[in-house]
Amino acid sequence: MPVTDIVSFAFDRQRQYDEEKRLFISAEDPSQFLTANQTVALVRKLIAGLQTAGLQRGDAVLLHLANHYMYGALFFAIIGAGGICCGTNPAYQAFELNHLADLAAPRFIITSEDCLAVVLQVCKRKNIDHTDVFTIDSACRSAAGVPPSVPESTDLEGIRPLTDLLKYGEADWIVLDSTEDMKKTMACYYSTSGTTGLPKLAMFSHYALVAQQVALQPADVPFEVIRLACLPLFHVFGAAWALFSTIRMGQPVLIMSRFDLASFVGSIASHAVSETYVSPPIVHSLNRSGLPLHELLVTLRYVGVGGAPINAHALGNLKGRMHADATVSQVWGMTEFGVATLFPWGEKVDGNAIGRLLKNYDMRLVDSEGAVITSDGKSGELFIRTPGVMTGYRNMPAVAEGEWFRTGDLAHTKDGVLYVDGRAKEIIKVRGWQVAPAEIEAVLLQHPHIADCSVVGTTTDDGLTEVPRAYVVREKRPQSAVLTSAEDVFNFARQRLASYKRLDGGVVFVDGIPRTASGKTQRFKLFQMQAEAEKV
Numbered sequence: 001m002p003v004t005d006i007v008s009f010a011f012d013r014q015r016q017y018d019e020e021k022r023l024f025i026s027a028e029d030p031s032q033f034l035t036a037n038q039t040v041a042l043v044r045k046l047i048a049g050l051q052t053a054g055l056q057r058g059d060a061v062l063l064h065l066a067n068h069y070m071y072g073a074l075f076f077a078i079i080g081a082g083g084i085c086c087g088t089n090p091a092y093q094a095f096e097l098n099h100l101a102d103l104a105a106p107r108f109i110i111t112s113e114d115c116l117a118v119v120l121q122v123c124k125r126k127n128i129d130h131t132d133v134f135t136i137d138s139a140c141r142s143a144a145g146v147p148p149s150v151p152e153s154t155d156l157e158g159i160r161p162l163t164d165l166l167k168y169g170e171a172d173w174i175v176l177d178s179t180e181d182m183k184k185t186m187a188c189y190y191s192t193s194g195t196t197g198l199p200k201l202a203m204f205s206h207y208a209l210v211a212q213q214v215a216l217q218p219a220d221v222p223f224e225v226i227r228l229a230c231l232p233l234f235h236v237f238g239a240a241w242a243l244f245s246t247i248r249m250g251q252p253v254l255i256m257s258r259f260d261l262a263s264f265v266g267s268i269a270s271h272a273v274s275e276t277y278v279s280p281p282i283v284h285s286l287n288r289s290g291l292p293l294h295e296l297l298v299t300l301r302y303v304g305v306g307g308a309p310i311n312a313h314a315l316g317n318l319k320g321r322m323h324a325d326a327t328v329s330q331v332w333g334m335t336e337f338g339v340a341t342l343f344p345w346g347e348k349v350d351g352n353a354i355g356r357l358l359k360n361y362d363m364r365l366v367d368s369e370g371a372v373i374t375s376d377g378k379s380g381e382l383f384i385r386t387p388g389v390m391t392g393y394r395n396m397p398a399v400a401e402g403e404w405f406r407t408g409d410l411a412h413t414k415d416g417v418l419y420v421d422g423r424a425k426e427i428i429k430v431r432g433w434q435v436a437p438a439e440i441e442a443v444l445l446q447h448p449h450i451a452d453c454s455v456v457g458t459t460t461d462d463g464l465t466e467v468p469r470a471y472v473v474r475e476k477r478p479q480s481a482v483l484t485s486a487e488d489v490f491n492f493a494r495q496r497l498a499s500y501k502r503l504d505g506g507v508v509f510v511d512g513i514p515r516t517a518s519g520k521t522q523r524f525k526l527f528q529m530q531a532e533a534e535k536v
Contacts, residue, residue: 001360001387005176006187006209007080010244011040017250024246026069027228027254027267036247039073042166046077047173049165050108053132057082057174059107060189063234064097064115065136066090066257071233072243074110074136079187079206080173083107086189086201087234089517090114094121096199101126103201103394104189109133116159130158134165182207183401189394190236192335201394202336211387212338213244215358218251221345223301225251228267228276230259232517236335237306241277261285265296272299277331279519280310281452283318284445288475293321302345306331307518309420311442312351330354332420337361337389337405341418353417361386363418364404365411373412379421382411410436426523428457431465433500440468440503443496444489449480452513454521458505469505471526473512 002009019036026032034042055061061078063085065071078085086104088097090112101122109128111119113135123130176182187209189201218225231238246253254267259282267273283305286293300322305315310330319328329343332354341355357363365373365380373380383404392398399405410421422436437455444453452473457466472489474480486507494502514525
């Protein structure tokens with residue numbers, strides 16, 4: 001473990017590369033970018049500006065933005081100035097953002113003009129002065145040393161453009177040179193997924209972030225690494241590869257403001273993208289797109305898929321449309337400790353597995369009696385121990401150093417490879433049998449007229465057992481509504497699964513499956529949806 005702060009770690013270049021090379025690039029408009037030199041200069045200017053504006057060590061800054069090519073510079077500047085970066089979902093409404101503002105208690109908010117209406121509501125509730133809010137839009141080009149493409153807006157109710165922070169020269173980032181300081185100094189908050197209720201803020205020290213990045217340091221590969229980032233940078237999975245190794249290793253990243261299928265494949269084809277990380281819904285969209293993926297994805301050599309369960313069939317379909325020696329791997333981890341498993345490029349992948357443990361991560365499996373499992377093939381609850389674990393949730397008790405973190409996932413091993421069998425709390429207990437929703441979902445997604453689905457347990461009328469219920473989204477094709485009845489879906493699953501896995505809880509058609517930004521299903525919301533049900 002290097003003894004250093006996360007900003008120094010990221011900016012400690014591990015190989016020689018052209019410092020004027022475009023590194024952080026807007027996928028929508030590649031003329032907007034930051035080189036290594038521009039990134040460092042911008043970070044230093046922002047540090048000086050934030051400190052002059054009154055940022056103190058330990059103050060939080062809300063980064064309420066969609067993905068942006070300047071996101072990394074803002075992230076490092078906030079942390080380098082002594083602050084704590086808290087990225088939030090730009091799709092949040094005022095109630096949701098107000099909840100995170102309650103937890104984070106931000107000193108400043110950096111946002112965009114299209115998010116300003118919600119931010120202003122939060123400012124009113126939290127009594128945050130408008131002069132403590134900065135907007136990035138009109139400042140983007142000038143902040144990067146490029147003339148603005150549009151005049152700066154002056155009618156923003158006292159809100160300041162980001163360029164106001166660039167008028168105070170440059171300042172060094174705060175350097176941490178002891179393990180003790182690394183552990184006690186918080187660098188960022190990541191919000192949890194909120195799959196069962198309101199999100200919490202997981203707190204990460206410099207020590208934890210460095211440990212996570214050491215685990216992800218890329219091995220040498222026989223191709224130029226050019227990444228496409230389409231997942232949210234405010235999420236640990238989206239940020240893991242898009243922010244740190246870009247400048248540390250000189251590996252360019254094209255940053256999409258949000259996922260769009262046509263733009264995604266277009267960017268890969270236009271910029272010879274070799275690596276990307278996606279969620280399962282994106283894989284399903286690609287597989288069903290009808291686009292000539294053999295031509296459009298020919299440069300892709302590595303795709304990591306994470307954030308939610310996916311089946312080997314879907315991964316195999318995607319791999320078959322890519323470069324001959326491409327690797328498509330599941331990637332597994334949690335907000336609370338980062339990415340813990342994957343298959344690296346070039347290794348033979350079992351699509352049913354989540355990969356091998358990375359450096360800095362230990363695991364153990366525990367059975368229902370609390371005994372540690374030591375043999376292959378036996379399923380138990382997965383616990384993780386890592387120096388990359390969070391310090392704790394904001395305003396909640398800290399996690400003890402060296403403690404085993406309970407993931408809630410059921411898993412088993414085979415020859416050093418890890419397989420997830422389902423979520424302990426999501427397992428449906430049918431007359432003594434344990435049924436994993438992900439298994440039924442994987443089968444249903446092979447139906448040609450099902451676009452998305454989620455399976456939950458529901459109790460029978462007599463209260464004697466649980467049974468599976470499927471929430472199903474039809475494909476948006478005229479024939480899908482005609483050909484996909486509840487009975488058809490029921491029979492499709494029944495013909496492929498054991499009898500105790502039948503959809504005896506019914507089939508409910510809905511317009512969409514509620515998901516978090518990382519692709520996880522918010523199952524608790526399914527019970528709140530007022531969709532018209534068609535039950536067998």
